Amino acid sequence: MRGEPILLSNTEEIPGRSIRSFHGVVSGSTVRAKHIGRDIMAGLKNLVGGELVGYTELLQEARQEALQRMIQEAQGAGANAVVNVRFQTSSVAQGAAELFAYGTAVTVD
Amino acid sequence: MEGVEAAAQALRVLLPVGLLLVGWGVGRAIERAHFRRLRLREIRWRRLPAVTITGAPDAARVERAGLVTGSVVISIDHWKRLVAWLRSLFGGRIRAYESLLERARREALLRMKESAAAAGYDCIVGVRLETARLANARSNGEGTAGVEVLAFGTGICRRA
Numbered sequence: 001m002r003g004e005p006i007l008l009s010n011t012e013e014i015p016g017r018s019i020r021s022f023h024g025v026v027s028g029s030t031v032r033a034k035h036i037g038r039d040i041m042a043g044l045k046n047l048v049g050g051e052l053v054g055y056t057e058l059l060q061e062a063r064q065e066a067l068q069r070m071i072q073e074a075q076g077a078g079a080n081a082v083v084n085v086r087f088q089t090s091s092v093a094q095g096a097a098e099l100f101a102y103g104t105a106v107t108v109d
Numbered sequence: 110m111e112g113v114e115a116a117a118q119a120l121r122v123l124l125p126v127g128l129l130l131v132g133w134g135v136g137r138a139i140e141r142a143h144f145r146r147l148r149l150r151e152i153r154w155r156r157l158p159a160v161t162i163t164g165a166p167d168a169a170r171v172e173r174a175g176l177v178t179g180s181v182v183i184s185i186d187h188w189k190r191l192v193a194w195l196r197s198l199f200g201g202r203i204r205a206y207e208s209l210l211e212r213a214r215r216e217a218l219l220r221m222k223e224s225a226a227a228a229g230y231d232c233i234v235g236v237r238l239e240t241a242r243l244a245n246a247r248s249n250g251e252g253t254a255g256v257e258v259l260a261f262g263t264g265i266c267r268r269a
Contacts (some may be wrong), residue, residue: 007174008176009175010112010237010261010263011175011234011235011237012163012223013264014174015165015175016165016168016169016170016172016173016265017170017174035174044185045184046130046131046186046187046255047131048131048132048136048186049136049139049183049186049209050136050139050183051181051187051216052183052184052255053185054129055255059180059257060180063178063180063259065199079207085176085185086237087178087239088239089239089257089259091241091242097241097243109268
């Protein structure tokens with residue numbers, strides 16, 4: 001069972017599989033501060049508007065890390081899938097954001 | 110000496126006006142180009158439907174499924190920020206922010222579809238959109254004001 005990639009979905013079940021047992025809520029989070037170099041670029045970009053690519057990447061990496069922590073917790077609980085995954089972002093302070101992912105760890109067949 | 114001081118004075122007045130004009134001109138061009146690209150990509154990705162319902166159509170044919178995401182951080186230009194601020198004094202509809210959020214949502218949805226296609230999925234169910242305000246621009250114009258839109262859902266791949 002271990003080593004097999006864990007299945008993720010944000011729906012009530014993994015489509016095409018049936019749930020055998022529940023292991024409870026699992027979550028992962030990370031708090032990131034803005035990088036000064038990226039912030040200078042973003043400050044310039046703020047003048048003309050448009051995508052702040054550095055921030056998009058920063059948040060994507062952080063969200064992947066939060067997901068990874070959630071997956072580790074699920075594997076620790078003996079699950080092979082996490083269903084009903086939700087994401088949350090909150091600005092905890094000026095220049096810092098928390099990325100949070102949570103879901104229900106389950107065993108599917 | 111007086112000439113230099115007068116020039117400095119003029120610069121202090123003209124610089125913010127110049128930045129506003131740059132924001133207006135370049136910001137508008139960027140926005141138009143973005144909307145044009147969005148339209149073209151949306152037509153291309155019509156073949157990969159994304160729906161908000163959570164049940165998979167033809168559940169029996171589903172081969173594999175997995176989480177897919179798409180996100181973008183986008184910011185408003187200097188000129189629109191001023192217009193929006195003026196608007197907020199009198200109340201009413203702030204179009205500047207409406208178009209910003211529309212661009213962000215459409216872009217996030219398209220990126221989600223693109224990553225689903227890359228993973229070999231042919232349909233996305235349970236689509237959710239989330240918006241997070243990143244930070245405020247401070248009143249002195251420093252700092253970044255951006256919103257992040259995250260689109261996520263469950264990609265499914267069905268047997269033919």
